[in-house]
Amino acid sequence: MARARQASDGPTWPEHFRALLEEMDRRFTADIKAQDKAVQIAMVASEKAVVKAEVAAEKRFEAVNEFRGQLTDQAATFMPRSEAEQRLNRIAEDITSLQKLVSAGGGRAVGVSASWAMMLGLGGLIITIIGVAVAIVVASA
Numbered sequence: 001m002a003r004a005r006q007a008s009d010g011p012t013w014p015e016h017f018r019a020l021l022e023e024m025d026r027r028f029t030a031d032i033k034a035q036d037k038a039v040q041i042a043m044v045a046s047e048k049a050v051v052k053a054e055v056a057a058e059k060r061f062e063a064v065n066e067f068r069g070q071l072t073d074q075a076a077t078f079m080p081r082s083e084a085e086q087r088l089n090r091i092a093e094d095i096t097s098l099q100k101l102v103s104a105g106g107g108r109a110v111g112v113s114a115s116w117a118m119m120l121g122l123g124g125l126i127i128t129i130i131g132v133a134v135a136i137v138v139a140s141a
Contacts, residue, residue, distance in 0.1 A: 011019065
């Protein structure tokens with residue numbers, strides 16, 4: 001036959017069930033607190049990572065802007081294309097005219113006539129110096 005439970009046998013089913021529920025509630029509360037703490041730590045770490053990423057991005061943008069400024073300064077010192085083309089065309093024209101002068105022998109003729117002019121001038125200077133020396137010698141004698 002079924003025995004009747006006595007107080008010395010332990011808690012009754014409802015008491016035992018209530019104790020189990022209270023223990024489960026205590027464990028769930030501890031787990032939720034631990035999870036909340038972990039989430040708080042993760043949020044702080046996430047905020048720190050975002051700040052570091054923002055600082056790194058700002059530094060990178062500063063470097064890019066500085067590089068852009070350098071390129072702008074460098075581009076300002078370059079000669080414009082139209083001016084360079086004008087200079088190159090002028091040089092090409094000068095080369096063409098010099099080539100024509102050399103091929104016609106005009107360069108040598110100009111040089112030869114200049115040499116004759118210098119020799120004649122030098123000869124005149126020598127004759128003048130001799131004349132002055134002779135005049136001094138004759139006057140002192």
